[in-house]
Amino acid sequence: MKIGELAQRAGVSVRALRYYEEQGLLSPERTLSGQRRYTEDTVEVVRLFQQFYAAGLSSRAIAALLPCVNNGRTTAAQRRMLRAERDRLAAKVEEMTRTLLRLDQLIASADHHGAPAHAPR
Structure with a gap:
């Protein structure tokens, strides 16, 4: 093509x-x-x-x-690199998961407390 x-x-x-x-x-x-x-x-x-x-x-x-x-097929060096990249990505996923959970907590708290009333101008 x-x-x-x-x-x-x-x-x-x-x-x-x-x-x-x-x-x-x-x-x-x-x-x-x-x-x-x-x-x-x-x-x-x-x-x-x-x-x-x-x-x-x-x-x-x-x-x-x-x-x-x-x-x-892989060499030992390639397998080390694959594992290192996998570990780096797993750590990134864990960090993002923690951030996602924190955002969920903030959203739940905001939903629970409701939106603030409009303040007078």
Whole structure:
């Protein structure tokens, strides 16, 4: 598929796909005229990149983990990195969960006490 179709199906911009290519994350085949061609599997790979970026992983970290995605095999260093990223994300989820609970408490308290009456001007 062409770059525009991949962008649309993966929900990213063409610019993002070109960035992924510059970072060594994507290696599309090229036609004789130089057009990029992507496989069907690339859609899910790009979506995974988006998830990783949203979770705070860098291009460098994603590139280091790419062989795990492509062939399922990992080195000891990659497994350490995977565990470290997982632990970092778990800590972030715990922090966000605490914040969510605190917001729920504030909302419940505000609902219980009702909205204040309008003060005279």
